[in-house]
Amino acid sequence: MTDLDTTGQPSTDVVHLDEGHHIGTGGLPARFEDPGLPTHIHRMADDSPDAGRRAERQVVALFGLSMLATLVFIVAYFAIDKSVGIFLPGIGSTNALNVVLGVTMGISLFGIGAGAVHWAKTLMPDTEVVEERHPQASDAATRSAAVGIILGGGEQAQLGRRPMIKYALGGALGLFALPFVVQVAGSLGNPTKALAGLRSNLWDIAPGVSPIRLMRDPEMTPIKASDVTIGSVFHVMPETLKDSQHVLEDKGKAAVILMRLDPNQFSAAAGGQRAQAWGYQGIIAYSKICTHVGCPVGLYEQQTHHLLCPCHQSTYDATNNMEVIFGPAKRALPQLKITVDDAGYLVAPEGFHEPVGPSFWER
Amino acid sequence: MNALAARRRHPAAIAILLLLGLVAVGGAYSLLAPKQAQASVVSAGDINTGKSLFLANCATCHGMNAQGSAAGPTLVGVGAASVDFQVGTGRMPLAAPNVQAQRQDTSQFTQEQIANMAAWVASLAPGPAIPGAQYTSGQNADVAQGGEIFRINCAQCHNYAGSGGALSRGKYAPSLTGSSGKTIYEAMLTGPQSMPVFSDSNISAQNKNNIIAYLKTTQTEQQVGGMTLGNLGPVSEGMFIWIFGLGLMLGCAFWLGQKAA
Structure with missing residues:
Protein backbone atom coordinates (compact mmCIF):
# COMPACT_ATOMS: atom_id res chain seq x y z
CA MET A 1 0.00 0.00 0.00
CA THR A 2 2.77 2.42 0.88
CA ASP A 3 4.18 2.24 -2.68
CA LEU A 4 0.97 3.64 -4.13
CA ASP A 5 0.42 6.39 -1.60
CA THR A 6 1.33 9.72 -3.23
CA THR A 7 0.97 11.69 -0.03
CA GLY A 8 3.84 9.77 1.45
CA GLN A 9 1.70 8.90 4.44
CA PRO A 10 0.69 5.28 4.64
CA SER A 11 -2.99 4.78 5.33
CA THR A 12 -3.42 3.36 8.79
CA ASP A 13 -7.21 3.31 8.79
CA VAL A 14 -8.31 -0.22 9.49
CA VAL A 15 -11.69 -0.97 7.90
CA HIS A 16 -13.65 -3.67 9.66
CA LEU A 17 -16.05 -5.88 7.74
CA ASP A 18 -19.01 -4.96 9.93
CA GLU A 19 -18.67 -1.23 9.20
CA GLY A 20 -20.58 -1.40 5.95
CA HIS A 21 -19.43 0.44 2.84
CA HIS A 22 -16.45 2.65 3.49
CA ILE A 23 -15.99 5.64 1.19
CA GLY A 24 -12.33 6.30 0.65
CA THR A 25 -9.78 7.41 -1.94
CA GLY A 26 -8.38 3.90 -2.29
CA GLY A 27 -4.92 5.36 -1.92
CA LEU A 28 -4.45 5.39 -5.71
CA PRO A 29 -2.07 7.98 -7.17
CA ALA A 30 -3.32 10.36 -9.85
CA ARG A 31 -0.78 8.94 -12.31
CA PHE A 32 1.49 5.87 -12.25
CA GLU A 33 5.15 6.69 -12.72
CA ASP A 34 7.36 4.45 -14.89
CA PRO A 35 9.15 2.35 -12.28
CA GLY A 36 12.05 1.75 -14.70
CA LEU A 37 14.09 -1.42 -14.91
CA PRO A 38 14.88 -3.38 -11.76
CA THR A 39 18.46 -3.31 -10.58
CA HIS A 40 20.56 -5.65 -12.69
CA ILE A 41 21.92 -8.58 -10.71
CA HIS A 42 25.17 -10.02 -12.01
CA ARG A 43 25.45 -13.74 -12.61
CA MET A 44 28.26 -15.78 -11.11
CA ALA A 45 29.99 -16.12 -14.50
CA ASP A 46 29.98 -12.31 -14.92
CA ASP A 47 31.94 -11.71 -11.74
CA SER A 48 34.04 -14.81 -11.17
CA PRO A 49 36.50 -15.97 -13.87
CA ASP A 50 36.34 -19.48 -12.36
CA ALA A 51 32.58 -19.63 -12.78
CA GLY A 52 32.96 -18.35 -16.35
CA ARG A 53 35.43 -21.10 -17.20
CA ARG A 54 33.15 -23.70 -15.59
CA ALA A 55 30.21 -22.50 -17.69
CA GLU A 56 32.39 -22.62 -20.79
CA ARG A 57 33.39 -26.21 -20.02
CA GLN A 58 29.75 -27.19 -19.49
CA VAL A 59 28.68 -25.69 -22.84
CA VAL A 60 31.57 -27.37 -24.64
CA ALA A 61 30.73 -30.66 -22.91
CA LEU A 62 27.09 -30.47 -24.11
CA PHE A 63 28.15 -29.73 -27.69
CA GLY A 64 30.79 -32.47 -27.40
CA LEU A 65 28.16 -34.94 -26.18
CA SER A 66 26.06 -34.08 -29.21
CA MET A 67 29.03 -34.68 -31.53
CA LEU A 68 29.77 -38.00 -29.86
CA ALA A 69 26.14 -39.14 -30.19
CA THR A 70 26.08 -38.12 -33.86
CA LEU A 71 29.25 -40.14 -34.50
CA VAL A 72 27.74 -43.16 -32.72
CA PHE A 73 24.62 -42.71 -34.87
CA ILE A 74 26.69 -42.81 -38.07
CA VAL A 75 28.74 -45.79 -36.92
CA ALA A 76 25.64 -47.68 -35.73
CA TYR A 77 23.88 -46.99 -39.02
CA PHE A 78 26.51 -49.00 -40.84
CA ALA A 79 27.60 -51.39 -38.10
CA ILE A 80 24.31 -52.78 -36.78
CA ASP A 81 22.36 -55.15 -38.98
CA LYS A 82 18.72 -54.11 -39.17
CA SER A 83 17.42 -57.55 -38.19
CA VAL A 84 19.36 -57.71 -34.91
CA GLY A 85 17.17 -57.84 -31.82
CA ILE A 86 18.00 -56.68 -28.32
CA PHE A 87 16.27 -57.38 -25.00
CA LEU A 88 15.60 -54.27 -22.94
CA PRO A 89 14.08 -54.53 -19.47
CA GLY A 90 10.61 -53.00 -19.40
CA ILE A 91 10.35 -53.03 -23.19
CA GLY A 92 11.16 -56.61 -24.14
CA SER A 93 12.58 -57.86 -27.40
CA THR A 94 13.06 -54.91 -29.69
CA ASN A 95 15.05 -53.84 -32.74
CA ALA A 96 18.62 -52.86 -31.82
CA LEU A 97 19.19 -50.52 -34.77
CA ASN A 98 16.00 -48.52 -34.14
CA VAL A 99 16.82 -48.15 -30.44
CA VAL A 100 20.41 -46.99 -31.01
CA LEU A 101 19.52 -44.61 -33.85
CA GLY A 102 16.65 -43.10 -31.88
CA VAL A 103 18.57 -42.65 -28.66
CA THR A 104 21.71 -41.21 -30.29
CA MET A 105 19.73 -38.83 -32.49
CA GLY A 106 17.78 -37.68 -29.43
CA ILE A 107 20.99 -37.07 -27.47
CA SER A 108 22.70 -35.26 -30.34
CA LEU A 109 19.75 -32.91 -30.90
CA PHE A 110 19.22 -32.35 -27.18
CA GLY A 111 22.96 -31.67 -26.72
CA ILE A 112 22.89 -28.90 -29.34
CA GLY A 113 19.78 -27.30 -27.84
CA ALA A 114 20.84 -27.64 -24.22
CA GLY A 115 24.34 -26.33 -25.00
CA ALA A 116 22.94 -23.29 -26.79
CA VAL A 117 20.52 -22.54 -23.97
CA HIS A 118 23.18 -22.98 -21.28
CA TRP A 119 25.55 -20.74 -23.24
CA ALA A 120 22.90 -18.04 -23.56
CA LYS A 121 21.95 -18.27 -19.91
CA THR A 122 25.45 -18.21 -18.41
CA LEU A 123 27.77 -16.36 -20.81
CA MET A 124 25.89 -14.27 -23.36
CA PRO A 125 25.15 -10.71 -22.20
CA ASP A 126 22.02 -10.51 -20.10
CA THR A 127 21.93 -6.80 -19.31
CA GLU A 128 18.56 -5.24 -20.03
CA VAL A 129 18.53 -3.00 -23.11
CA VAL A 130 15.84 -0.52 -24.14
CA GLU A 131 15.23 0.14 -27.84
CA GLU A 132 12.82 3.02 -28.55
CA ARG A 133 10.23 2.59 -31.29
CA HIS A 134 10.47 4.81 -34.34
CA PRO A 135 7.70 5.77 -36.80
CA GLN A 136 7.34 3.14 -39.54
CA ALA A 137 5.85 5.29 -42.34
CA SER A 138 8.23 6.67 -45.01
CA ASP A 139 8.32 10.43 -45.53
CA ALA A 140 5.89 12.21 -47.93
CA ALA A 141 8.39 12.63 -50.80
CA THR A 142 9.28 8.90 -50.91
CA ARG A 143 5.64 7.93 -50.80
CA SER A 144 4.62 10.22 -53.72
CA ALA A 145 7.59 8.95 -55.72
CA ALA A 146 6.44 5.35 -55.21
CA VAL A 147 2.91 6.24 -56.42
CA GLY A 148 4.47 7.94 -59.44
CA ILE A 149 6.43 4.83 -60.38
CA ILE A 150 3.33 2.61 -60.27
CA LEU A 151 1.12 5.03 -62.26
CA GLY A 152 3.92 5.68 -64.75
CA GLY A 153 4.38 1.94 -65.27
CA GLY A 154 0.69 1.54 -66.06
CA GLU A 155 0.85 4.49 -68.48
CA GLN A 156 3.92 3.10 -70.30
CA ALA A 157 2.34 -0.37 -70.57
CA GLN A 158 -0.54 1.39 -72.40
CA LEU A 159 -3.19 -0.04 -70.09
CA GLY A 160 -5.39 3.01 -70.58
CA ARG A 161 -4.99 3.24 -74.35
CA ARG A 162 -5.54 -0.44 -75.10
CA PRO A 163 -8.26 -1.67 -72.67
CA MET A 164 -8.82 -4.97 -74.53
CA ILE A 165 -5.51 -6.24 -73.17
CA LYS A 166 -6.67 -5.44 -69.64
CA TYR A 167 -9.96 -7.31 -70.06
CA ALA A 168 -8.33 -10.30 -71.79
CA LEU A 169 -5.77 -10.64 -69.00
CA GLY A 170 -8.55 -10.48 -66.40
CA GLY A 171 -10.52 -13.12 -68.28
CA ALA A 172 -7.53 -15.44 -68.55
CA LEU A 173 -6.74 -15.19 -64.85
CA GLY A 174 -10.38 -15.56 -63.82
CA LEU A 175 -10.91 -18.61 -66.04
CA PHE A 176 -7.77 -20.21 -64.64
CA ALA A 177 -9.52 -20.59 -61.26
CA LEU A 178 -12.07 -22.98 -62.80
CA PRO A 179 -9.77 -26.06 -63.17
CA PHE A 180 -9.27 -26.00 -59.38
CA VAL A 181 -13.00 -25.69 -58.74
CA VAL A 182 -13.74 -28.53 -61.19
CA GLN A 183 -11.19 -30.83 -59.54
CA VAL A 184 -12.47 -30.20 -56.03
CA ALA A 185 -16.12 -30.57 -57.03
CA GLY A 186 -15.31 -33.62 -59.19
CA SER A 187 -13.52 -35.37 -56.33
CA LEU A 188 -16.81 -35.37 -54.41
CA GLY A 189 -18.09 -37.87 -56.96
CA ASN A 190 -21.18 -38.19 -59.03
CA PRO A 191 -24.08 -37.82 -56.58
CA THR A 192 -26.46 -40.04 -58.56
CA LYS A 193 -23.89 -42.81 -58.93
CA ALA A 194 -22.80 -42.51 -55.30
CA LEU A 195 -26.38 -42.92 -54.08
CA ALA A 196 -26.88 -45.94 -56.31
CA GLY A 197 -23.68 -47.41 -54.85
CA LEU A 198 -24.96 -46.92 -51.32
CA ARG A 199 -28.24 -48.66 -52.17
CA SER A 200 -26.71 -51.74 -53.82
CA ASN A 201 -24.32 -54.48 -52.74
CA LEU A 202 -23.21 -57.92 -53.83
CA TRP A 203 -26.17 -59.70 -52.20
CA ASP A 204 -28.61 -58.07 -54.66
CA ILE A 205 -29.59 -60.60 -57.32
CA ALA A 206 -31.82 -60.40 -60.34
CA PRO A 207 -35.00 -62.53 -60.29
CA GLY A 208 -34.45 -66.04 -61.62
CA VAL A 209 -30.75 -66.12 -60.82
CA SER A 210 -29.71 -68.92 -58.47
CA PRO A 211 -29.24 -67.81 -54.83
CA ILE A 212 -25.80 -66.70 -53.60
CA ARG A 213 -23.98 -69.03 -51.22
CA LEU A 214 -22.76 -67.69 -47.88
CA MET A 215 -18.98 -68.15 -47.56
CA ARG A 216 -16.64 -68.04 -44.58
CA ASP A 217 -14.46 -64.93 -44.45
CA PRO A 218 -11.51 -65.15 -45.22
CA GLU A 219 -11.37 -68.86 -46.17
CA MET A 220 -14.19 -68.43 -48.77
CA THR A 221 -15.57 -71.90 -48.15
CA PRO A 222 -19.34 -72.56 -48.20
CA ILE A 223 -21.17 -73.09 -44.91
CA LYS A 224 -23.36 -76.11 -44.22
CA ALA A 225 -26.31 -75.40 -41.94
CA SER A 226 -25.16 -78.32 -39.77
CA ASP A 227 -21.73 -76.63 -39.32
CA VAL A 228 -23.36 -73.80 -37.40
CA THR A 229 -23.72 -75.09 -33.86
CA ILE A 230 -25.78 -73.17 -31.30
CA GLY A 231 -23.78 -70.23 -29.93
CA SER A 232 -21.57 -70.10 -33.02
CA VAL A 233 -20.69 -66.94 -34.92
CA PHE A 234 -19.58 -66.95 -38.54
CA HIS A 235 -18.19 -63.98 -40.45
CA VAL A 236 -19.61 -64.22 -43.95
CA MET A 237 -18.95 -62.91 -47.46
CA PRO A 238 -21.01 -63.61 -50.62
CA GLU A 239 -19.69 -66.22 -53.03
CA THR A 240 -19.78 -63.61 -55.81
CA LEU A 241 -17.00 -61.65 -54.09
CA LYS A 242 -14.43 -63.71 -55.98
CA ASP A 243 -15.63 -62.20 -59.29
CA SER A 244 -15.68 -58.67 -57.92
CA GLN A 245 -13.79 -55.90 -59.69
CA HIS A 246 -13.70 -53.71 -56.56
CA VAL A 247 -13.03 -56.23 -53.79
CA LEU A 248 -12.48 -53.81 -50.90
CA GLU A 249 -15.50 -51.65 -51.72
CA ASP A 250 -17.74 -54.69 -52.17
CA LYS A 251 -16.42 -56.34 -49.01
CA GLY A 252 -17.15 -53.17 -47.09
CA LYS A 253 -20.81 -53.29 -48.09
CA ALA A 254 -21.49 -57.04 -48.22
CA ALA A 255 -19.99 -58.12 -44.84
CA VAL A 256 -22.47 -60.30 -42.96
CA ILE A 257 -22.45 -61.81 -39.48
CA LEU A 258 -24.25 -65.07 -38.91
CA MET A 259 -25.10 -66.76 -35.63
CA ARG A 260 -27.26 -69.57 -34.36
CA LEU A 261 -29.62 -69.19 -31.43
CA ASP A 262 -31.76 -71.80 -29.76
CA PRO A 263 -35.18 -71.22 -31.42
CA ASN A 264 -36.69 -70.81 -27.92
CA GLN A 265 -34.47 -67.81 -27.28
CA PHE A 266 -36.07 -65.54 -29.86
CA SER A 267 -38.27 -62.76 -28.55
CA ALA A 268 -42.01 -63.34 -28.75
CA ALA A 269 -42.38 -59.83 -30.22
CA ALA A 270 -43.06 -59.38 -33.93
CA GLY A 271 -39.38 -58.56 -34.60
CA GLY A 272 -38.14 -61.76 -33.03
CA GLN A 273 -40.67 -63.83 -34.93
CA ARG A 274 -39.76 -62.18 -38.26
CA ALA A 275 -36.06 -62.71 -37.54
CA GLN A 276 -36.72 -66.40 -37.00
CA ALA A 277 -38.84 -66.64 -40.13
CA TRP A 278 -36.10 -65.07 -42.25
CA GLY A 279 -33.48 -67.35 -40.73
CA TYR A 280 -33.08 -71.11 -40.93
CA GLN A 281 -33.65 -73.23 -37.80
CA GLY A 282 -32.37 -70.49 -35.53
CA ILE A 283 -29.53 -69.45 -37.85
CA ILE A 284 -29.82 -65.72 -38.58
CA ALA A 285 -27.73 -63.47 -40.82
CA TYR A 286 -27.41 -59.70 -40.57
CA SER A 287 -25.38 -56.96 -42.19
CA LYS A 288 -22.17 -56.47 -40.20
CA ILE A 289 -22.04 -52.76 -40.99
CA CYS A 290 -23.22 -50.59 -38.09
CA THR A 291 -26.12 -48.29 -38.94
CA HIS A 292 -24.44 -45.48 -37.00
CA VAL A 293 -21.23 -44.71 -38.91
CA GLY A 294 -20.46 -48.04 -40.55
CA CYS A 295 -17.98 -49.83 -38.28
CA PRO A 296 -17.96 -53.64 -38.48
CA VAL A 297 -20.24 -54.88 -35.68
CA GLY A 298 -18.56 -58.00 -34.39
CA LEU A 299 -18.59 -58.24 -30.60
CA TYR A 300 -21.21 -60.93 -29.99
CA GLU A 301 -21.95 -61.87 -26.40
CA GLN A 302 -23.11 -65.44 -26.63
CA GLN A 303 -24.97 -65.50 -23.31
CA THR A 304 -26.87 -62.19 -23.53
CA HIS A 305 -27.24 -62.35 -27.35
CA HIS A 306 -26.09 -58.74 -27.55
CA LEU A 307 -24.12 -57.65 -30.57
CA LEU A 308 -21.83 -54.69 -29.85
CA CYS A 309 -20.18 -52.21 -32.15
CA PRO A 310 -16.55 -51.60 -31.12
CA CYS A 311 -16.52 -47.94 -32.17
CA HIS A 312 -19.34 -46.31 -30.19
CA GLN A 313 -20.85 -49.20 -28.24
CA SER A 314 -24.11 -49.39 -30.17
CA THR A 315 -25.73 -52.59 -28.92
CA TYR A 316 -28.15 -54.73 -30.96
CA ASP A 317 -30.42 -57.45 -29.60
CA ALA A 318 -30.01 -60.65 -31.63
CA THR A 319 -33.19 -62.16 -30.15
CA ASN A 320 -35.32 -59.26 -31.36
CA ASN A 321 -34.32 -58.65 -34.97
CA MET A 322 -31.20 -56.65 -34.01
CA GLU A 323 -33.16 -53.74 -32.56
CA VAL A 324 -30.88 -51.10 -31.04
CA ILE A 325 -30.97 -51.34 -27.24
CA PHE A 326 -28.07 -49.02 -26.46
CA GLY A 327 -25.81 -46.51 -28.16
CA PRO A 328 -25.99 -43.95 -30.95
CA ALA A 329 -27.26 -46.20 -33.78
CA LYS A 330 -30.80 -45.34 -34.85
CA ARG A 331 -31.89 -48.32 -36.96
CA ALA A 332 -31.77 -52.08 -36.53
CA LEU A 333 -29.19 -53.95 -38.60
CA PRO A 334 -30.74 -55.09 -41.93
CA GLN A 335 -31.44 -58.83 -41.98
CA LEU A 336 -30.37 -61.08 -44.85
CA LYS A 337 -32.98 -63.72 -45.64
CA ILE A 338 -31.32 -67.15 -45.76
CA THR A 339 -32.27 -70.73 -46.56
CA VAL A 340 -30.41 -73.89 -47.65
CA ASP A 341 -29.80 -75.20 -51.15
CA ASP A 342 -30.06 -78.84 -52.28
CA ALA A 343 -26.55 -79.63 -51.04
CA GLY A 344 -27.32 -78.32 -47.54
CA TYR A 345 -25.30 -75.12 -47.85
CA LEU A 346 -26.64 -71.78 -46.61
CA VAL A 347 -27.74 -69.43 -49.41
CA ALA A 348 -29.32 -65.99 -49.65
CA PRO A 349 -32.26 -66.11 -52.08
CA GLU A 350 -32.72 -62.33 -52.12
CA GLY A 351 -30.71 -59.26 -51.19
CA PHE A 352 -31.20 -56.92 -48.25
CA HIS A 353 -34.56 -55.16 -48.31
CA GLU A 354 -33.02 -51.85 -47.22
CA PRO A 355 -29.66 -50.13 -47.75
CA VAL A 356 -26.92 -51.45 -45.45
CA GLY A 357 -24.55 -49.24 -43.53
CA PRO A 358 -24.95 -45.85 -41.88
CA SER A 359 -28.05 -43.80 -42.48
CA PHE A 360 -27.72 -41.32 -45.31
CA TRP A 361 -29.80 -38.64 -46.95
CA GLU A 362 -32.75 -39.55 -49.25
CA ARG A 363 -33.08 -43.07 -47.93
CA MET B 1 27.86 -20.88 1.27
CA ASN B 2 25.94 -20.25 4.45
CA ALA B 3 24.51 -22.67 6.97
CA LEU B 4 21.04 -22.67 5.39
CA ALA B 5 22.31 -23.55 1.95
CA ALA B 6 24.48 -26.33 3.33
CA ARG B 7 21.50 -28.05 4.91
CA ARG B 8 19.18 -27.59 1.91
CA ARG B 9 18.23 -30.82 0.18
CA HIS B 10 18.52 -31.32 -3.54
CA PRO B 11 15.03 -30.95 -5.17
CA ALA B 12 15.25 -34.47 -6.61
CA ALA B 13 15.97 -36.02 -3.20
CA ILE B 14 12.30 -36.81 -2.44
CA ALA B 15 11.69 -38.38 -5.85
CA ILE B 16 14.83 -40.55 -5.54
CA LEU B 17 13.89 -41.57 -1.99
CA LEU B 18 10.39 -42.57 -3.15
CA LEU B 19 11.80 -44.59 -6.05
CA LEU B 20 14.25 -46.40 -3.76
CA GLY B 21 11.44 -47.20 -1.32
CA LEU B 22 9.20 -48.59 -4.09
CA VAL B 23 12.01 -50.73 -5.51
CA ALA B 24 12.83 -52.06 -2.04
CA VAL B 25 9.19 -52.96 -1.27
CA GLY B 26 8.64 -54.55 -4.70
CA GLY B 27 11.87 -56.54 -4.50
CA ALA B 28 11.08 -57.78 -1.02
CA TYR B 29 7.57 -58.85 -2.10
CA SER B 30 8.81 -60.80 -5.11
CA LEU B 31 11.30 -62.62 -2.85
CA LEU B 32 8.91 -63.37 -0.01
CA ALA B 33 5.57 -63.86 -1.81
CA PRO B 34 4.13 -67.39 -1.45
CA LYS B 35 4.64 -69.57 -4.50
CA GLN B 36 2.35 -72.34 -5.79
CA ALA B 37 3.62 -75.80 -6.51
CA GLN B 38 3.32 -76.88 -10.16
CA ALA B 39 2.02 -80.31 -11.10
CA SER B 40 2.37 -81.57 -14.62
CA VAL B 41 1.48 -85.26 -14.59
CA VAL B 42 -1.41 -85.95 -16.98
CA SER B 43 -3.33 -89.19 -16.90
CA ALA B 44 -6.31 -90.53 -18.77
CA GLY B 45 -8.69 -89.65 -15.94
CA ASP B 46 -10.55 -91.90 -13.56
CA ILE B 47 -14.30 -91.37 -13.72
CA ASN B 48 -15.05 -92.40 -10.13
CA THR B 49 -12.38 -90.14 -8.61
CA GLY B 50 -13.63 -87.41 -10.89
CA LYS B 51 -17.18 -87.81 -9.61
CA SER B 52 -16.13 -87.58 -5.97
CA LEU B 53 -14.02 -84.50 -6.73
CA PHE B 54 -17.02 -83.01 -8.54
CA LEU B 55 -19.36 -83.71 -5.63
CA ALA B 56 -16.93 -82.12 -3.19
CA ASN B 57 -16.06 -79.01 -5.21
CA CYS B 58 -18.63 -78.29 -7.92
CA ALA B 59 -21.97 -79.81 -6.98
CA THR B 60 -23.05 -76.91 -4.74
CA CYS B 61 -23.76 -74.79 -7.83
CA HIS B 62 -23.88 -77.30 -10.71
CA GLY B 63 -26.06 -79.88 -8.90
CA MET B 64 -25.37 -83.43 -7.68
CA ASN B 65 -25.70 -84.84 -11.21
CA ALA B 66 -24.30 -81.77 -12.97
CA GLN B 67 -27.86 -80.94 -14.01
CA GLY B 68 -27.42 -77.28 -13.04
CA SER B 69 -29.19 -75.10 -10.48
CA ALA B 70 -30.12 -71.47 -10.03
CA ALA B 71 -26.48 -70.79 -9.14
CA GLY B 72 -24.80 -72.53 -12.07
CA PRO B 73 -25.52 -73.96 -15.55
CA THR B 74 -25.86 -77.62 -16.40
CA LEU B 75 -22.64 -79.37 -17.36
CA VAL B 76 -24.31 -82.20 -19.26
CA GLY B 77 -22.85 -82.12 -22.77
CA VAL B 78 -20.24 -79.38 -22.21
CA GLY B 79 -17.50 -81.94 -22.74
CA ALA B 80 -14.06 -82.54 -21.27
CA ALA B 81 -12.58 -79.52 -23.08
CA SER B 82 -14.86 -77.17 -21.17
CA VAL B 83 -13.90 -78.66 -17.78
CA ASP B 84 -10.21 -78.55 -18.67
CA PHE B 85 -10.53 -74.91 -19.75
CA GLN B 86 -12.61 -73.64 -16.80
CA VAL B 87 -10.75 -75.51 -14.04
CA GLY B 88 -7.32 -75.50 -15.69
CA THR B 89 -7.25 -71.70 -16.00
CA GLY B 90 -8.47 -71.28 -12.40
CA ARG B 91 -11.83 -69.77 -13.46
CA MET B 92 -13.65 -72.58 -11.68
CA PRO B 93 -14.34 -73.15 -8.83
CA LEU B 94 -15.67 -69.60 -8.90
CA ALA B 95 -13.89 -67.48 -6.28
CA ALA B 96 -16.89 -65.17 -5.80
CA PRO B 97 -20.12 -64.45 -7.70
CA ASN B 98 -19.24 -61.76 -10.21
CA VAL B 99 -20.15 -60.64 -13.72
CA GLN B 100 -17.48 -62.93 -15.07
CA ALA B 101 -15.14 -65.66 -13.80
CA GLN B 102 -11.56 -64.43 -13.79
CA ARG B 103 -8.47 -66.24 -14.94
CA GLN B 104 -6.17 -67.15 -12.05
CA ASP B 105 -2.43 -67.66 -12.20
CA THR B 106 -2.71 -71.21 -10.94
CA SER B 107 -5.45 -73.81 -10.83
CA GLN B 108 -6.65 -75.15 -7.49
CA PHE B 109 -6.35 -78.71 -8.83
CA THR B 110 -3.58 -80.82 -10.28
CA GLN B 111 -3.69 -81.81 -13.95
CA GLU B 112 -4.60 -85.33 -12.84
CA GLN B 113 -7.57 -84.16 -10.75
CA ILE B 114 -8.77 -81.98 -13.65
CA ALA B 115 -8.49 -84.94 -16.01
CA ASN B 116 -10.57 -87.05 -13.61
CA MET B 117 -13.34 -84.44 -13.36
CA ALA B 118 -13.25 -83.92 -17.14
CA ALA B 119 -13.60 -87.66 -17.68
CA TRP B 120 -16.65 -87.81 -15.43
CA VAL B 121 -18.36 -84.80 -17.06
CA ALA B 122 -17.58 -86.22 -20.52
CA SER B 123 -19.18 -89.51 -19.49
CA LEU B 124 -22.54 -87.77 -18.90
CA ALA B 125 -23.14 -86.81 -22.53
CA PRO B 126 -20.99 -86.36 -25.64
CA GLY B 127 -19.18 -83.03 -25.90
CA PRO B 128 -15.92 -81.55 -27.20
CA ALA B 129 -12.87 -83.54 -26.04
CA ILE B 130 -9.59 -82.07 -24.83
CA PRO B 131 -7.58 -81.29 -28.00
CA GLN B 223 8.95 -55.16 -31.38
CA VAL B 224 10.24 -52.93 -34.16
CA GLY B 225 8.41 -49.89 -32.78
CA GLY B 226 9.93 -50.20 -29.32
CA MET B 227 7.76 -50.30 -26.21
CA THR B 228 4.33 -51.77 -26.99
CA LEU B 229 2.56 -50.14 -24.00
CA GLY B 230 0.30 -53.18 -23.79
CA ASN B 231 -0.67 -53.00 -27.51
CA LEU B 232 -3.75 -51.06 -26.43
CA GLY B 233 -3.60 -48.42 -29.14
CA PRO B 234 -4.12 -44.69 -28.72
CA VAL B 235 -5.24 -44.77 -25.07
CA SER B 236 -2.02 -46.03 -23.51
CA GLU B 237 0.11 -44.24 -26.09
CA GLY B 238 -1.67 -40.95 -25.45
CA MET B 239 -1.35 -41.40 -21.70
CA PHE B 240 2.37 -42.13 -22.04
CA ILE B 241 3.03 -39.03 -24.09
CA TRP B 242 0.86 -36.84 -21.83
CA ILE B 243 2.71 -37.93 -18.73
CA PHE B 244 6.30 -38.45 -19.90
CA GLY B 245 6.44 -36.36 -23.09
CA LEU B 246 4.70 -33.35 -21.60
CA GLY B 247 6.59 -33.85 -18.30
CA LEU B 248 9.90 -33.66 -20.13
CA MET B 249 8.79 -30.56 -22.03
CA LEU B 250 7.60 -28.90 -18.82
CA GLY B 251 10.95 -29.65 -17.19
CA CYS B 252 12.74 -28.01 -20.14
CA ALA B 253 10.39 -25.02 -19.98
CA PHE B 254 11.10 -24.50 -16.28
CA TRP B 255 14.84 -24.74 -16.95
CA LEU B 256 14.56 -22.22 -19.81
CA GLY B 257 12.70 -19.76 -17.60
CA GLN B 258 15.09 -20.01 -14.69
CA LYS B 259 17.79 -17.35 -14.35
CA ALA B 260 21.37 -18.56 -14.21
CA ALA B 261 22.92 -18.42 -10.74
Missing part, protein backbone atom coordinates in the same frame (compact mmCIF):
# COMPACT_ATOMS: atom_id res chain seq x y z
CA GLY B 132 -4.34 -83.16 -28.64
CA ALA B 133 -0.94 -81.57 -29.02
CA GLN B 134 -0.96 -81.74 -32.81
CA TYR B 135 -3.10 -78.64 -33.33
CA THR B 136 -2.37 -76.74 -30.11
CA SER B 137 1.39 -76.33 -30.32
CA GLY B 138 1.48 -73.64 -33.00
CA GLN B 139 4.05 -75.73 -34.84
CA ASN B 140 3.85 -76.40 -38.61
CA ALA B 141 1.43 -73.51 -38.95
CA ASP B 142 0.78 -70.66 -41.37
CA VAL B 143 1.19 -67.56 -39.18
CA ALA B 144 -0.07 -65.13 -41.83
CA GLN B 145 -3.27 -67.15 -42.39
CA GLY B 146 -3.72 -67.37 -38.62
CA GLY B 147 -3.38 -63.60 -38.36
CA GLU B 148 -6.02 -63.01 -41.03
CA ILE B 149 -8.50 -65.40 -39.39
CA PHE B 150 -7.76 -63.89 -35.97
CA ARG B 151 -8.38 -60.35 -37.21
CA ILE B 152 -11.73 -61.29 -38.77
CA ASN B 153 -13.06 -63.63 -36.06
CA CYS B 154 -11.37 -62.67 -32.79
CA ALA B 155 -9.77 -59.22 -32.93
CA GLN B 156 -13.03 -57.28 -32.46
CA CYS B 157 -13.15 -58.44 -28.83
CA HIS B 158 -9.63 -59.64 -28.02
CA ASN B 159 -7.74 -56.75 -29.76
CA TYR B 160 -5.49 -57.20 -32.81
CA ALA B 161 -2.61 -58.39 -30.63
CA GLY B 162 -4.74 -60.41 -28.20
CA SER B 163 -4.54 -57.78 -25.46
CA GLY B 164 -8.23 -58.14 -24.57
CA GLY B 165 -10.98 -55.54 -24.41
CA ALA B 166 -14.20 -54.44 -22.74
CA LEU B 167 -17.71 -55.80 -23.31
CA SER B 168 -20.99 -54.55 -21.84
CA ARG B 169 -21.80 -54.20 -18.12
CA GLY B 170 -18.36 -55.03 -16.72
CA LYS B 171 -17.84 -58.12 -18.82
CA TYR B 172 -14.64 -58.27 -20.82
CA ALA B 173 -12.68 -60.31 -23.31
CA PRO B 174 -9.55 -61.40 -21.44
CA SER B 175 -6.01 -60.81 -22.63
CA LEU B 176 -4.56 -63.84 -24.42
CA THR B 177 -1.00 -63.07 -23.33
CA GLY B 178 0.50 -66.11 -21.69
CA SER B 179 -2.43 -68.41 -22.51
CA SER B 180 -1.31 -71.84 -23.64
CA GLY B 181 -2.19 -73.18 -27.08
CA LYS B 182 -4.43 -75.80 -25.47
CA THR B 183 -6.35 -73.13 -23.52
CA ILE B 184 -6.88 -71.02 -26.65
CA TYR B 185 -8.06 -74.06 -28.60
CA GLU B 186 -10.46 -75.11 -25.81
CA ALA B 187 -11.90 -71.59 -25.55
CA MET B 188 -12.70 -71.54 -29.28
CA LEU B 189 -14.16 -75.04 -29.08
CA THR B 190 -16.43 -74.47 -26.08
CA GLY B 191 -17.27 -70.75 -26.13
CA PRO B 192 -16.88 -70.01 -22.41
CA GLN B 193 -19.03 -67.27 -20.86
CA SER B 194 -19.68 -64.39 -23.31
CA MET B 195 -17.51 -65.88 -26.03
CA PRO B 196 -19.30 -67.48 -29.00
CA VAL B 197 -18.43 -71.00 -30.12
CA PHE B 198 -15.92 -71.46 -32.95
CA SER B 199 -16.25 -75.21 -33.53
CA ASP B 200 -13.96 -77.18 -35.82
CA SER B 201 -16.68 -77.00 -38.49
CA ASN B 202 -16.32 -73.20 -38.48
CA ILE B 203 -12.58 -72.71 -38.01
CA SER B 204 -10.80 -75.94 -38.90
CA ALA B 205 -8.30 -77.54 -36.50
CA GLN B 206 -5.42 -76.51 -38.76
CA ASN B 207 -6.66 -72.92 -38.81
CA LYS B 208 -6.97 -72.94 -35.02
CA ASN B 209 -3.34 -74.03 -34.92
CA ASN B 210 -2.55 -71.13 -37.27
CA ILE B 211 -4.28 -68.71 -34.87
CA ILE B 212 -2.26 -70.12 -31.94
CA ALA B 213 0.92 -69.69 -33.97
CA TYR B 214 -0.05 -66.08 -34.76
CA LEU B 215 -0.66 -65.28 -31.08
CA LYS B 216 2.62 -66.89 -30.03
CA THR B 217 4.41 -64.90 -32.72
CA THR B 218 2.92 -61.56 -31.71
CA GLN B 219 3.96 -62.19 -28.11
CA THR B 220 7.55 -63.22 -28.82
CA GLU B 221 8.49 -61.39 -31.99
CA GLN B 222 10.83 -58.40 -32.06
